Amino acid sequence: MLTISLMNGLVYGALLIIMSSGLALIYGLRRVVNFAHGALYMLGAYIGYTVAIHSSFWLALLVAPGVMFVVGILLDRYGFRLLQDREPLNVMLVTFGLLLILEDLVVFIWGKGNHSLFTPELLRFSIPLFGSDLPAYRLAVMLVGLGVALGLTLWLRYSRVGLFVRASSTDPLTTSMQGVNTDRLSAIIVGLGSALAGLAGVIAGPFLSLSPHMSSDVLIDSFVVVVIGGLGSLAGAFIAALLLGMMHAVGAVYLPEVSVLLPFMFMIAVLIWKPTGLLGSRT
């Protein structure tokens, strides 16, 4: 019993890692709290769904993040870049307007009903683990989450672009004076963040059902994650995502009455103790 709920916690934590790392990246570089991130996740899931029923899940896994990458670049070019001198609050509200538009767009294209993505053939078996059966698909989700976390960390730490990203999120003006094209950098990061949201949407498809309301639950949980972890801090987001996933899964079994409240209580406690979040330094 405990093994299964711990596993489920890791699965949901992995999903939150993929979602919130995109949010944290975009906040780090553009100082934008992106409400549209939930809508991008949902859009990714629905695009994945359409691709999957026409060809295969594996193609969906490529197409949906690819489309969202393009959407992200357009969002940065024609949204965030034009608004970069505005108050952060205004930009946040613009992304909120975008969320409303995209939610209705999904209803317009795919209807109000629920859909579900099927688990791909290849992963339709389970692995015996500590006396209980773990579906292989869930293990794969965990691995993807781990891969995203590792990949992003290494990329930011050791690549040249990663160096620029870290420099630019500390001080965009000085970085651009050193000859770094910060606008292109932002486009890449917002594109990447959106692609991650799309990826999260596709891999969530087989275990969370697709509906026009699917965005807000995950969006709110991802917000809780980035606030607990510290705005713009990737490492903080990873830790917080895993903690939150655990709270969801273990709480649902042992404290069903209050399990939905645990993440929020934890968030409030963290913010009282440290208003900038666990690993956040900036305001």
Add this chain to the structure above:
Amino acid sequence: MKYTQSLLVALVAMFGGWLIVLVTPSASLLGVFTQAVIYAMFALGVGFLLKQNGLVSFGHALYFGGVGYAVGVVLTLDMMPAEWAIPAVLLAIGAAAFAVGLVIVRVPGIAFGMLTLAIGQMFYLLATRARGITGGSDGMGVPWPTTLYGFPEKALRQPETLFMITWVALVLVALLLHLLLKMRFGAVTEAIRDNEERARFIGIRTTVPRAAVYAISAVVSAIAGLLSNYNSAFASPESLHWSVSAITLLMVIVGGFQTLAGPIVGAIVYFLVSDILGDYATYSMAIFGAALIAVIVFSPHGITGAVTSFVKRRRKGAASLSAGATREREAT
């Protein structure tokens, strides 16, 4: 002097409500107006927080919907008569919001929005899951008594009466907030909003006034929720959902948050437009989302801001025109 002017405006506004009742042809349309006025009050609460604190709340549905549950529980358990329950619940909500405010206004601006979203959503989830007296996702009926403050329920629930009650309440609350902002409190909170550090340097304690603004905005939202609840006699978890806060925030921004009138205008425009859209209502949220983006990009001061600057420009234009004419006359 300035107070008499405000009082006069308020009196005229109340009279205007009576005119609206006279000219409105059907009771159902008056019902829509009542809804609009209730949301105008709610928007006033949310807008007050944004105007005086510079903080965006995505969680004021907690106070709007929560007050219905609070009154419902008090009346169902028969803890006190409704006449006492109303002020007691509002006072309790104000006190609770002040305590919450002391903690959350310290959080940097952008995280504040997410924090209010999280707290609001927490209570929404609690209300949908909790068994027992609050009825979980079915909501709870609120047993309002047959007479309230000496008036029979039947008379109070006439559409005309209900509209006038909400209208007068809105005018009174707006007047009180207006007068409050004319006092020292208004200047202090504005100073803190514009630069908290500087305000602290000149010896102002900053957390308490900010929490007070938060508490006032919560109480105003709760009054709106109370009126809404008396209207429907039902507390539903849907009224706690974050989309309720979000729609209200949209009204505030579209109307313009820099003045107290802005949110009220925004709410009325929202209801008029939704009523006109009618058949296209399925995609109304997309339309309002687009409107929100358009307002922020092209007219950050909202409808009221656009109108005032238009009037000012007209006046200036007219003034310079007449000045030019005089000069010409003098030259000839």
